Amino acid sequence: MSVHIENHIWIPLSDGCRLAARLWLPEDAGRMPVPAILEYIPYRKSDGTRVRDEPMHGYFAQQGYACVRVDMRGSGESDGHLADEYLKQEQDDALEVIAWIAEQDWCTGAVGMMGKSWGGFNCLQVAARRPPALKAILTVYSTDNRYTDDIHYMGGCLLNDNLWWGSIMLAFQARPPYPEIVGPDWRAQWLERIAALPFFPAQWLAHQRYDSYWKHGSVCENYADIACPVLAVGGWVDSYTNAVPRLLEHLTAPRRGIIGPWGHVYPHDGAPGPAIGFLQEAVRWWDHWLKGKDTRIMAEPMLRAYITDFYAPDGTCAAIPGRWAAETAWPSAEIAPLTLHLRADHGLGPADGGDAVMRIRSPQSHGRAGGEWMGTGCVGEMPTDQRLDGGGALVFETAALEQSCDILGAPRLKLRAAVDVPVAHAVVTLSDVAPDGRATRVSYQVTNLTHRNGHETPEPRVPGEWFDLTIVLNDCGHRFAPGHRMRIAIGTAYWPMIWPAPHAATLSLRDGRLLLPRRSGAMAEQDAAIAFPPPAHGPPTPMTVLDPGRIARYSQQDCVTGTMRYVTDAQGGVFGEGIYRLDGIDSIVSHSLKRDLTICDDDPLSARHVLTQSYETGREGWMTKIVTRTEMTSDTTHFHLIGQLEAFENGRPVARRDWSERIARDLM
Structure with a gap:
């Protein structure tokens, strides 16, 4: 047609x-x-x-x-x-x-x-x-x-992507309208928008x-x-x-x-x-x-x-x-909980852990194997081998499975817990461990323990007081194969995904039970009937790739200062798209962004997140560029955010905005 x-x-x-x-x-x-x-x-x-x-x-x-x-x-x-x-x-x-x-x-x-x-x-x-x-x-x-x-x-818990996305929104909303559409007032409209820009990451951080x-x-x-x-x-x-x-x-x-x-x-x-x-x-x-x-x-x-x-x-x-x-329906009658107990010998199985108390205080850089909070199909963004984080967590494993086990839904971890500070985090990962030891994350969850009774009315924890804790992991669908093992790891930090609590915490736990949403094999015939056609696509956008761009992701440890650094650096295309020209409107698009997150393992207040970004669009004779820099740090009582935005037309600066916000920590 x-x-x-x-x-x-x-x-x-x-x-x-x-x-x-x-x-x-x-x-x-x-x-x-x-x-x-x-x-x-x-x-x-x-x-x-x-x-x-x-x-x-x-x-x-x-x-x-x-x-x-x-x-x-x-x-x-x-x-x-x-x-x-x-x-x-x-x-x-x-x-x-x-x-x-x-x-x-x-x-x-x-x-x-x-x-x-x-x-x-x-x-x-x-x-x-x-x-x-x-x-x-x-x-x-x-x-x-x-x-x-x-x-x-x-x-x-506060996601570090709050600053990432807030910074991207600054650049996105500071872009100019196209003169050929808006007319001669395009520049006035552009400068008006920049002048009215809210400081997005601080705006969202004000509601914790x-x-x-x-x-x-x-x-x-x-x-x-x-x-x-x-x-x-x-x-x-x-x-x-x-x-x-x-x-x-x-x-x-x-x-x-x-x-x-x-x-x-x-x-x-x-x-x-x-x-x-x-x-x-x-x-x-x-x-x-x-x-x-x-x-x-x-x-x-x-x-x-x-x-x-x-x-x-x-x-x-x-x-x-x-x-x-x-x-055929959700919740499914074909899914029932499989209960596994966290044992004192760090096994995960049918026998409970008795009265044994286990404790963990993770290094603040725990979470380097967690990958990006939001996968976008880019290189290097997936969770890596979970053994990298295993040394900073309490780890519990099943024996090698004799039969396969399919799960579909949200795993739940129930336990008795206590912490030694009023504000603390708990992090749980569920992994599939291959016979050769490689551990692939299947699901996870981070939890601010002051939110144990809901996100509307958080309450500080009483140090040393035991309480019931249920952590609902993200929904997942996975088959654990025979010979593989299930692994639960529990830690108290997840950097660089979440901002750390104000004080390092020791988490004590006992009486732990993992409830997996095990799926029966009763739906095998219906499963086999599912068939999707191969992907179809409509007419592509006329475009010319001018530069494929590059993406680097790495973490490094400074053995002199004790600083752990995590960097993502996308040059030319934040989501892997590179620099390109939209041929139909003769417009070039280039978006570069670098995140630099650092922390010391023994000091949560050393956390620092710096994000630099540039966004260019236009054509010969009309090139515009937005440059931003945002930074976040914290002390025991407040978050500190600063930001700068500069706009350029054909290399000439035309507007600048500066922000500085001090936002009280709300049991965060």
């Missing part, structure tokens, strides 16, 4: 603001209206994630859909300012956009909404507002809880518990608000996976879920592989709910999840071996 593309249209809002959009239309849509699919994100329709998203929208348009990619208020060429993530204003604007789309003469009045990450978040949030024209959503790598499962906090700030936009507050059908997609290597089982369990609207082996990459580009025909699955979803065709997608199992086999614990993994599993 022939497709017509409008590279720029304006969508007017009731308050006079205009949102910029790009439109893909089947050629005959003016004569024969079609349903529409909306993607609504702040990443800029003209460049941003264009290379990723343009082929997808082109494919859907070839299948008989109008596709609309909209720059949110304050981003790209749209009017206004973007003051934060997931604001009510963002949702309100989306309601107007959906109504506008439904009223166009090329639309049947039926609208679907889809997106990944930010776009997946607002699919859920807008669905909860129930716009009449929104008939279904497809949410990829998103969450129902903005506090527990986003890029700022995990288990009540699950308060009203995070509850807004967390659809878990009332799942019943969502009435339209939901297809939720996750990946085991991605950080946004736990929401898929929760949505399947708690939503009452028609729903389906897919979890593959992927990182933060659409499944038709899936990395690690295997990739699947995600675009074909999406069309089945849209055809069913937007066109009224019986595509049999609702006859599919409620959850289709990939069960991984053991794979080498290398930083780079192109593909993960395994198989697909089918669950």
Whole structure:
């Protein structure tokens, strides 16, 4: 089917603001209206994630859909300012956009909404507002809880990715609009946006518990608000996976879920592989709910999840071996807990540990084998051999398994615990140990022990006081093979993933039990019936790679000062894309970013995170560049954040912003 593309249209809002959009239309849509699919994100329709998203929208348009990619208020060429993530204003604007789309003469009045990450978040949030024209959503790598499962906090601990993502947002939102679209006032609009930029990482750090700030936009507050059908997609290597089982369990609207082996990459580009025909699955979803065709997608199992086999614990993994599993309902009646006890001899098995008390105080650099919090399909980002961290943890192992054991869901660790300081962390990893000793991480969780009774009302621990502790690990799907061993490791730090507690802590534990979500073999026939088509792609974005870029990731120990250093350095392409020119708009895009995290093993207050970044876009005669530097340190009572941003046009400085924030630690 022939497709017509409008590279720029304006969508007017009731308050006079205009949102910029790009439109893909089947050629005959003016004569024969079609349903529409909306993607609504702040990443800029003209460049941003264009290379990723343009082929997808082109494919859907070839299948008989109008596709609309909209720059949110304050981003790209749209009017206004973007003051934060997931604001009510963002949702309100989306309601107007959906109504506008439904009223166009090329639309049947039926609208679907889809997106990944930010776009997946607002699919859920807008669905909860129930716009009449929104008939279904497809949410990829998103969450129902903005506090527990986003890029700022995990288990009540501060993620170092809070500074990473906040810094990227500074560069993203400081980019200029294109003069040929906005007109002669483009420079004034650009400088206005820079002047209005919030200091994103500090803004998020100001809310260290699950308060009203995070509850807004967390659809878990009332799942019943969502009435339209939901297809939720996750990946085991991605950080946004736990929401898929929760949505399947708690939503009452028609729903389906897919979890593959992927990182933060659409499944038709899936990395690690295997990739699947995600675009074909999406069309089945849209055809069913937007066109009224019986595509049999609702006859599919409620959850289709990939069960991984053991794979080498290398930083780079192109593909993960395994198989697909089918669950007709979630929670599944075919999954029951397998209880293993943490024994005094450091075994993991049927006999309990008695009254033995075991203690651990991890070095502050414990966690170097943890990989990135969010896998994005880049080299070097995966967890490495867990033996690297084993010396800084309490380790418990089963004997070699005589039979295979499949798990699917969230492992739970229950124990009695005590700490010697009021604020402390616990870190648990579950690994698959091969006969040759290599240990591949299967799941993990970090926990701020002051949040033991919930994230809304943390309480300091009473030193030496014993308490019951349950740690719910991330959802996972894995097969432990015969001859392999299961390993649990427990530590008190996880650098560089989380910021350390203010004092080094000794964790005491006893009466530990691991509950694994063991899956029966009763679904073997249904499992075997799962089949996805091979990946399809739409027309690619015309582009020229000017430089493939490079990515370096390494850790090093200074044996003189005792400093441990962890560095990621992406030159030319933060997510491995390199430097490229978008041929259709003659625009070059180059994004470089370096993270430098240091800590001394005996001093949590030595933690330091420095991030430098540059983002260049434009063409000959009009090149713009954003340069940022952000830094975070802390003392026992406060976090300290500083930031600088400079903007350049054709090498000439045109704007600068400086920030310095001192934020009290809230049992963090």
